[in-house]
Amino acid sequence: MLLVHAKGGPPLGHVLSRTAARAEVHLLALSALPPAVADPARRLCATVVTPDEIPGDAAHRSDLVSLIVSRAEAVGADAVLTFSEYAVVAVAEACETLGLAGAGGAAALARDKRLMRRTWLQHGLPQPEFRPVATEADLHAAARELPGPLLLKAAWSAGSTAHQIIRSPHEASAAWARSRDVMAESAQLGYAELHVAEADADFVVEQIVTGTVTDWFDEPGWGDYVSVEGVVADGTFHPVCLSGRMPTVEPFTERASITPALLAQDAQDRIVDLARRAVDALGLRDCGTHTEIKLGADGGMWLIETAARFGGAMTVPQIEDVFGLDLVGMLVDHLLGRPVDWPEQALTPERARGAAGSLVVLAVDGDGEAWRDRKVWDFPSVSADIPLSRGSELSVVAESSLTDGSVVPVYDPAAGANTMAALCLLSAATPRTVLRDFEALVDALPQVLPAARPEEVSA
Numbered sequence: 001m002l003l004v005h006a007k008g009g010p011p012l013g014h015v016l017s018r019t020a021a022r023a024e025v026h027l028l029a030l031s032a033l034p035p036a037v038a039d040p041a042r043r044l045c046a047t048v049v050t051p052d053e054i055p056g057d058a059a060h061r062s063d064l065v066s067l068i069v070s071r072a073e074a075v076g077a078d079a080v081l082t083f084s085e086y087a088v089v090a091v092a093e094a095c096e097t098l099g100l101a102g103a104g105g106a107a108a109l110a111r112d113k114r115l116m117r118r119t120w121l122q123h124g125l126p127q128p129e130f131r132p133v134a135t136e137a138d139l140h141a142a143a144r145e146l147p148g149p150l151l152l153k154a155a156w157s158a159g160s161t162a163h164q165i166i167r168s169p170h171e172a173s174a175a176w177a178r179s180r181d182v183m184a185e186s187a188q189l190g191y192a193e194l195h196v197a198e199a200d201a202d203f204v205v206e207q208i209v210t211g212t213v214t215d216w217f218d219e220p221g222w223g224d225y226v227s228v229e230g231v232v233a234d235g236t237f238h239p240v241c242l243s244g245r246m247p248t249v250e251p252f253t254e255r256a257s258i259t260p261a262l263l264a265q266d267a268q269d270r271i272v273d274l275a276r277r278a279v280d281a282l283g284l285r286d287c288g289t290h291t292e293i294k295l296g297a298d299g300g301m302w303l304i305e306t307a308a309r310f311g312g313a314m315t316v317p318q319i320e321d322v323f324g325l326d327l328v329g330m331l332v333d334h335l336l337g338r339p340v341d342w343p344e345q346a347l348t349p350e351r352a353r354g355a356a357g358s359l360v361v362l363a364v365d366g367d368g369e370a371w372r373d374r375k376v377w378d379f380p381s382v383s384a385d386i387p388l389s390r391g392s393e394l395s396v397v398a399e400s401s402l403t404d405g406s407v408v409p410v411y412d413p414a415a416g417a418n419t420m421a422a423l424c425l426l427s428a429a430t431p432r433t434v435l436r437d438f439e440a441l442v443d444a445l446p447q448v449l450p451a452a453r454p455e456e457v458s459a
Contacts, residue, residue: 001019001022001023001024001025001026001077001078001079001080001081001332001335001336002026002028002068002071002072002075002077002079002080002081003015003016003019003025003026003027003045003080003081003082004028004080004081004082004084004087004090004091005027005028005029005030005033005082005084006030006031006082006084006086006087006190006194007084007086007189007190007191008083008084008085008086008158008312009082009083009084009085009310009312010083010310010311010312010313010314010315010316010317010328011037011314011317011397011399011400012033012034012037012399013036013037013040013399014316014317014328015083015316015328016037016040016045017040018326018329019081019328019329020045022329022332022333022336023078023332023336024046025044025045025046026046026047026048026049026071026075026077027041027045027048027049028049028050028051028067028068029048029049029050030050030051030064030084030194031084031190032190033048034398034399034400035399036398036399037399046075047075049071051067054067054070054074064087064090064194064195065090065093065094065097065195068080068090068091068094069094069097069098072094072098072100073098077098077100078100078335078336078337079100079332079335079336080094080095080098080100080102081331081332081335082309083288083309083328084309085111085158085307085309086158086192086193086194087194088103088107088110088111088287088307088308088309089107089108089111089193089195089196090194090195091103092104092105092107092108092287092308093105093107093195100335101285101286101334101335101337102285102286102287102335103232103284103285103286103308104283104284104285104286104287106282106283106284106285107284107287107308108196109282109283110282110284110289110306110307110308111156111307111308112155112156113153113155113156113204113305114132114155114202114204116282116305116306117130117204117206119281119282120278120281120303122281123277123281125277125278125281125303126274126301126302126303127206127302127303127304128207128208128209128302129147129207130146130204130205130206130207131145131146131205132155132202132203133152133204133205134201134203136172136173136176139152139166139172139175139176139205140169140172140173142205143166143168143169143205144169146205146206146207147207148166148167148168148207148208149165149166149167149207149208150165150205150206150207151163151164151165151166151205151208151251151252152164152165152166152175152176152179152203152204152205153203153204153206154182154183154200154202154203155199155202155203155204156193156196156199156200156202157183157186158191159191159254159416159417159418160248160252160253160416160417161182161183161186161191161414161415161416161418162179162180162182162183162186162203162414162415162416163179163251163252163253163413163414163416164176164178164179164251164414165208165250165251166205178414179203180200180201182412182414182415182418183200184200185415185418186200186415186418187200189418191418209294209296209302210297211224211225211295211296212224212295212297213295215295215296215297215299216263216267216295217262217263218262219432221246221435221436221439222244222247222262223244223245223246223248224247224294224295225245225292225293225294225304226242226243226244226245226261226263226271226292226293226295227242227243227245227257227290227291227292227311227315228241228242228271228272228275228289228290228293228346229241229242229243229259229288229290229310229311229315229319229327230275230279230288230289230290230291230346231287231288231289231310231327231330231331231334231342232279232284232285232286232287232288232289233286233334233340234285234286235284235285235286237275237276237279237280237284237289238342239272239275239276239343239345239346240319240325240327240342240343240346240347241259241260241261241319241322241323241343241346241348242260242261242263242268242271242272242346243257243258243259243260243261243311243315243318244257244258244259244260244261244262244263244431245257245258246258246435246438246439249362249364249368249411249413250368250413251413251414253362253413253416254417255359255360255438255442256357256358256360256438257311257313257314257315257357257358258355258356258357258431258434258435258438259315259318259319259322259352259355259431260322260323260347260348260349260352260355260431261349261431262349262430262431262432263349265348268346268348270299270301271293271295271301272345272346274293274301274303275289275291275293275306278291278306279291282306282308284308286334286335287308287309287331288308288309288310288327288331289307289308289310290306290307290309290310290311290312290315291303291305291306291307292304292305292306310327310328310331313358313360313400313423314356314357314358314397314423314425315358316328317356317425318356318358318425321354321356321427322352322353322354322355322356323347323351323352323353324353325343330342349431354427354428354429354430355427355429355431355433355434356425356426356427356428356434357425357426357428357431357434357435357438358397358423358424358425358426359426359438359441359442360417360420360422360423361377361401361408361420361421361422361423361424361445362419362420362421363375363408363409363410363411363419363421363446364411365442365443365446366439366442366443370410370411371446372446373446373451373452374407374408374410374451374452374456374457375407375408375445375446375449375450375451375452376405376406376407376408376449376450376451376452376456377401377402377403377404377405377406377407377408377422377449378404378405378449378450379396379401379404379422379424380404381448381449382394382396382424382441382445382449386440386441386444386448387440388426388428388437388440388441389428389429389433389436389437391428391433392426392427392428392433392434392437393426393427393428394424394425394426394437395425395426396422396424396425397422397423397424397425400422400423401421401422401423401424402421402422406421407452407456407457408421408449408452409421426438
């Protein structure tokens with residue numbers, strides 16, 4: 001197995017251990033390995049290389065598909081896989097060249113939000129009104145045509161980066177400038193499409209639809225959207241389960257994912273049916289999927305987006321914890337031609353052994369307001385001083401978090417998850433317990449974290 005690593009996706013440590021249990025792993029690292037994973041990676045993998053270590057001239061190495069193909073041929077790979085949004089298209093194209101199982105030639109439809117929305121429009125699927133945007137003039141025209149408020153998105157972004165809310169046409173110019181700046185900043189941090197040239201110049205603007213919670217959940221506190229986790233195997237979509245959310249932080253930065261979503265069976269069935277139609281319309285072949293759906297009044301729904309890979313952050317470990325399914329290992333087996341028993345239908349809360357959730361630590365309170373003072377990230381203080389429900393267990397994902405003693409970044413609405421301080425994982429008895437414990441954590445964090453000293457902030 002050639003595993004292509006780049007930023008984003010499930011934690012690399014989790015992915016590597018599950019992949020190495022099923023196959024000999026050769027790691028192609030397009031991004032630097034997280035310090036917490038560097039040593040385990042060299043123990044678990046037969047080889048670990050970066051592009052600079054692969055023979056060939058600079059032009060060859062700059063062509064990502066050729067680079068992946070060359071490395072796969074060199075190690076005799078029977079399958080090539082990535083869990084990073086930014087490498088999905090390149091890996092899919094490399095698999096096509098190599099004649100190996102992969103997402104297929106349609107992978108870009110699940111990556112470029114403009115192509116995705118056009119495809120769904122052709123299939124008559126419910127989604128917000130939208131316009132592709134290539135210039136500031138395009139954005140001004142769309143702002144005049146579409147009913148507001150509007151959301152400007154980078155077509156190839158992930159993690160809610162470069163999102164800008166436009167409430168009136170006169171805000172279009174400022175939104176355009178800020179989104180382009182954020183995409184440039186994200187590229188410098190390594191959070192950018194790796195295969196498509198000048199992808200940071202492509203945008204889409206869409207109508208912000210009004211979601212609701214009361215028609216779907218029996219209690220407050222849940223976000224008005226869910227995600228359907230699944231896989232496509234030999235062109236057939238297999239839903240695995242649904243994950244619920246806490247409300248997003250403005251503009252639409254995700255704060256927490258909770259598995260399973262606490263929904264009635266009929267609601268889950270309708271959501272899964274829409275996800276199936278969305279994935280089928282994109283024509284994916286062999287890959288994980290992650291489909292986000294906005295929930296409206298009177299059973300209405302809108303497609304947000306689908307990815308040709310498993311959900312990021314801790315979605316995959318949460319599913320393993322709650323349902324006992326090693327999705328990474330199962331996908332590896334499938335790509336290597338081994339039989340896999342995928343769930344016959346999406347698993348429900350009744351099938352779960354407890355619940356699990358991941359919380360993105362942002363410097364905002366439960367109402368989305370910025371913390372008054374700068375704080376220092378210190379997980380020992382969090383685990384010792386914030387009481388959780390009986391039986392709940394909290395841990396920090398080291399490779400996705402700042403080291404203890406680091407100053408928590410100021411939350412930047414346009415930068416989204418780029419300004420996160422840490423990622424925490426919680427296991428609890430029920431989804432409701434995870435939600436309540438997360439609410440308690442969000443409220444308590446600015447009180448229990450140490451204050452940053454002036455010299456730390458200035459540094």
